[in-house]
Amino acid sequence: MGRGRDERDNEADLSAGPGPVSRHADGGAAGAARHLGPLRTMPLWLKILTGVVAAVLVGGIAFAGFWFFRLQGNISKAPLNAGGGSTESPANDATGRMQILILGSDTRDGKNSQYGSADDSTGYGKSDVMMLMDISEDNKRVNVISFPRDLLVDIPQCTDQKTKKVYPARSGVMINEAMGEAGIGCAVDTVNKLTGMQVDHFMMADFNAVKELSNAVGGVEVCISDAVFDPDSGLRLPAGTSSVQGEMALSYLRTRHAFADGGDLGRIKAQQGFLSSLTRKIKDEGTLSDPARMLKIADVVTQNLTVDDGLASVPALLTIGNRLKNIDIGKVAFVAVPTTPAPTDPNRLVIAEPAGAQLFSALRKNVDLTDPTAPTTTAPAPGESATPTPSPTETAAPVPPYNKAIQPVTVANGSGVPGRAQELVQALVSGGFAATSQFQAQPVAKTAVYYGPNFADVATDVAALLGIPAEQVIPLPAIQGVQVYVGSDFTTGTAFGSGAPALPSDIVNQTAGDKVCQQANPALIVRQ
Template structure:
């Protein structure tokens, strides 16, 4: 046979021959057919679709991982507190009521150097802006409470967690200095002490963050009554509505002289107007529901943001952002803490009482500031008695010395000499360290008390027949203050029907505006540009 026949014979013999070689060959053939058969028979279009889907999935995983790590690495963090102890459990970021302190730093480091030198911002810097954002548990309301930077407050003992250095408590210090020595946590502790609330998180941004965010959203509309130029902040705007971004947006938020009478309160209203406009734009354009735009904004914000450890994760930030996206803008209330010129310096401010204590009490009780008459669900701390009765197993607290407890009487009744009558009743009851002064007229009597004076306030209220529902914690008060209203104009016993068992009403017009309001700022007459 020829060579071709020999080859065929050999092939036949090998395929028929038992043994390992034959089994390996036939097994290999069967194996290839078993694994590749279905794919080999797959239509070409289905192969293409399968490949594209696999490619998209891989790309999505890579893209998601890239952005997660990018955003996570952008975030800077700092301790939430500087020595102050939390009095309640932290809020649930997904479902609980949250208080977030928002700070604007005046630091001149890095990209902020063009706004001054390092000498303009010592230590950790000062808070150029301070706002407390309060998100309701049901995600239906947000309160934004602004604190003027010129507000004089008491700063508690603080410890710099980075250096371990302790800083003693200070009295009558501008609130914007709270974080300059011991860090952001000291600002948080100061706000906790001032309001009687507990901040769950903080966010601090610098000058550059404002510029970049305003650029990322394509500008923010603001309105002013007249053309104005402020040489200090370099703000220059025509009368009416303008869209500001970058340096001009920053100048609008930073200017201390362009609005109203050139003071801090006009500046606060302008900042609130800016944030209202920003909120409307983000909501109207569906930014919070647009992943691409949200990634762009998140990238910008996180590069210029410092947060506490509990907030220093992308999922947590997204969780909070998701809670805000469906809130009605008419329920985003912007409020300024009620203030009055400080007695020691008319260029500084102190909290105006009783309005300040009424606001903080309403916040603690979760009152809807846009509709104070709406039903509320008080927190456990507000429904509890200010001076809980000791149980059988509790050790009774040692009695205090009434003669050394500071008790003042503020006469807001509108009746001359009313405070003296109340003082006489207090002295007769053993409270001999008393004082009195004429105050702004109020309709409701209340007993305000500072930290550590709840038991004294309870006894003062009982002495005068004032119900416990009219006792209000006020961290800004030193000792106890009886604020006499027009419902207590005679006698030294309040009487069962005097107050109706209700807490003092909120001050009128406590809400400056909601995010749904379009407000035009009043220009400072001294900086108006005349043609």
């Protein structure tokens, strides 16, 4: 029985060929031959190439992912405003005109603890450096406007976005204190109020950022007229050109006494010279087109950078960098806000007028500060007199039947632009109307010249001086004298409708293309 079972099993094995098992085996063999055939016939070089490409793709994706998450993780962020809000729609970071407030924090916490005491590391700190970077819509121009830390300004009401504590508005306060209580957003709101512009983003770096960035680019060239040593900052430089990095680069930017007369304005010019040199080096050495160097710099910068929510991503920062990489360095203008010693304290500064109002007016109108709009009047042809000689039949212009210097003329600023009235007051004074005053008024859309009884002739001359049309000269019995009520249709310039603002000839300190040697403070010059 057992043998019979064995024989049946053997017979089943022997007869399995034509059955289903045999057909399955045959199909499997045929399938293997069909699928493995091409691999068996693929050349060795093609197999190697395929493996290399796959490895590169996988490695590239992993590398890109590593750097993306590393850089993204480096970024710190804070709110853009402190209650001031935005009066404009958000700018298109890729294509729109853009203002970025650049701040250098003097906080001494973390890696910066060696530069101060524990008391210095509390709160938000003060802005050791404050610059407004203005990028034109066509990416052809950049204005960098520096605000002295000793500048007295009005700080608006600000709310700390973390604690929701409200800090009241203050007047006559140093601008570097704006962010000390309510954070960076309060500094942004202060600059908005001061300039009449709208800051789109901010970037704040600390002391360590300067050291690390200067090391990453291999040093930055600076120039000074004489050998100098500042014991307060530790800056020691020989006369002429030197390359500074690390601690020495930080000392160069921090020193408050080494340049010019030892004041804040000399410090600003030195900082602008440093940034000009840094810009030239990055452009000349092709850093922006070198991925390895760019990653190194990006890593350094993002580790020491705080930005607003709108910039708190790697793509957003890359967008800004991409806009800047092709700008002509001769069109990167460095400007300091015009200032004069404060009447209440000669060690502090206030905005000098009308130059300050003229600068802010030009910025709002997007004027090229390196080549401001030319006057609308054409120059006389060669050989032609600039002042036509009247013919014998022509009569001279009639002399006004009044004394311009004593006529009461006021300028009511309803334009919504801070400082606008001062600019027009200066134009009127220059035109002979010495008794001109100003005040802030309710916003209006249309400019008008109002006049009281017996002042029609004065009003006509005032309107002509400012280019205001005759149909906008209006009698108003309640007015004493003449009042120029400035509306939102007259926000720039001193000639209505021309839009060509006057600017001081020396408003630009330098461009990024200029190599400037800083003047050393005579009190700190040392013998080499």
